[in-house]
Amino acid sequence: MKFKLTSILFLLNILISFSQNICSDNFDLKKFNNQEINKNNALGILDLGLYYNNKNYNESLSNIENVLIFSEKNNFIEGIARAFVAYSSYYYTKGDFSASMNYCLKAIKLLDITKDTEALIEVKNNIAKIERENDNFEKGIEICLNLISELEKEPNSIQLARIHLNAANIYMNIKGNKFNNALIHLNKANTIFKKKDCESGIAMTQIKYSRFYKILYLREKKIENLKVSRTYADKANNTFKNKKQINNIAYANYTLGTLYSIEGNHKASIPFYTKGLVKFKEIENLSYQMRINQHLFVAYSILNQQGNALKSNKKFISIKDSIFNIEKRKFLADSQTKFETEKIKNQKEIAELESKKNRNLFIGSIVIACLLLIASLFYFGRLKAKKKTELIALELKEIQKRLALEKQYKDSELKALKAQMNPHFIFNALNSIQDYIVLNQKNLASDYLGKFADLIRNYLHFSDLGFISIPDEIHNLNLYLELEKLRFEEQLQYSFKIDDNANSETIKIPTMLIQPYVENALKHGLLHIKEERKLSISISKESNKIIECIIEDNGVGREKSKELNAKKELHHKSFASNATSQRLDLLNFGKEKKIGVEIIDLKDDSKALGTKVILKIPVIK
Helix, strand or coil, X not given: CEEXXXXXXXXXXXXXXXXXXXXXHHCCCHHHCCEEXXXXXXXXXXXXXXXXXXXXXXXXXXXXXXXXXXXXXXCXXXXXXXXXXXXXXXXXXXXCHHHHHHHHHHHHHHHHXXXXXXXXXXXXXXXXXXXXXXXXXXXXXXXHHHHHHHCCXXXXXXXXXXXXXXXXXXXXXXXXXXXXXXXHHHHHHHHHHHHCCCHHHHHHHHHHHHHHHHHHXXXXXXXXXXXXXXXXXXXXXXXXXXXXXXXHHHHHHHHHHHHHHHHCCHHHHHHHHHHHHHHHHHCCCHHHHHHHHHHHHHHHHHCCCHHHHHHHHHHHHHHHHHHCCHXXXXXXXXXXXXXXXXXXXXXXXXXXXXXXXXXXXXXXXXXXXXXXXXXXXXXXXXXXXXXXXXXXXXXXXXXXXHHHHHHHHHHHHHHHHHHHHHHHHHHHHHHHHHHHHXXXXXXXXXXXXXXXXXXXXXXXXXXXXXXXXXXXXXXXXXXXXXXXXXXXXXXXXXXXXXXXXXXXXXXXXXXXXXXXXXXXXXXXXXXXXXXXXXXXXXXXXXXXXXXXXXXXXXXXXXXXXXXXXXXXXXXXXXXXXXXXXXHHHHHHCCCCCCCEEEEEEEEECCEEEEEEEXXXXXXXX
């Protein structure tokens, strides 16, 4: 079975670069031309995973299959194991994280047999990446730091540099001071790549520097951080284009697009998003296709290009449903459970073998020396009790792992539900200012579009964080009500009453929690009356750990609203009500202190006077 190097080396786009301290930029293509694969050179070709130019993923997949076929036919266990690692990296690059985890588990079984330490380090690094994609950041960091410790005897290896790069990427998702650790690992990776004169590695570090300073800008609002981020992204993009690296070119264009979006220059962001989308389609990366379509939807919406916005939104929803369907999330969670369970099972088997060995020694000791009988019985009795304790501890650890994975599964459902809620909210806001655009009242349209853009930027930012301070929440609610006031033709009076001890930047609550209840008050209560529409929102600090929010309206009340909707044959349930109920269940899952909701119908005898909603919200630490 012969393969030309021009075909074989496409395999190395995805394969790992294990122990070789050689940069892919310096690989000698002519050296391996027209080689016949055998046990001596097949593993060598896999080890020389240095040519990760990201040029042709489909041909890469074909060649992985060819190497795997050869290895299986010749019972070449090391080749099979490393081919599985290659599959894991291939599917991760395409955004298919469940398939990637599946091949990680297959590889680990064989690597435990072959004792291939370098390949085992690589597959664990892939698992750390998957943990990041599943928002399990602390677990991902734990894996990376353990790998860095294992490689401390090889301080200048390319493999170590890539693990530092992965650790930095995960730290960027962690809140608080740990975020700054990302810069430490980026600097270490950059130092190694420069020592190895590895242009591709330097460019990969630059694009991660760009991500670091982009996030730093969102945290500190210092414009110089945005400039530094763009400089790094431009440098990396030039290198990727020179080396024709499709995946990296796509990511660089995505990064540049987000930088323009953050600035509010949505028109300038669209060409970069479009270029990135074309490249990600080439390599069939659904994860980034979904993200770019969501960004394009927002950009087109703000630019009032409704046709393009609808197309992008449909693509976003279609891809999201494909990626985040329950079966895939359950498969990923089950795979991780299987990985942890098998590891614990092996540990239990070893403990049982040790126990059996000790019992045999005990029997032998009786034959050899009866005088040691009493001492031996006492010794092995204690040893047996110790082994039993260890087995119980292992079983407890297994239960804890399973509970952690169940929580992770619930968190992924919450993330998918939030992604589903975003487009609905944006369309509501856009409908509120549509009349001014149609009537060509440019000044008012511009004013409210500016407020809408501010609201969208805040929404995207805090949606990613998952929490928001009370002052920021009040600011966003005020923007939202200003836009909704247009729909009520100015016949809406609303007020805020915020206690001083609650109005603090240090008090954080979940994002998009209060707004849906305000929306329900408008749609189902105040919309059905013509005059004197009143809405009040009060926030107070009930205790150091609980925030109380009261939303009160003088609308027609819930009973009358249901009656009116029935007459109009509105049999569907409000999205905000349904999504809010589901989201509360997920937010409360596994929490000792849960979010409380009480809805009170205000009445004078039998006359409806409105509705009051009382939220009891635990403060996020």
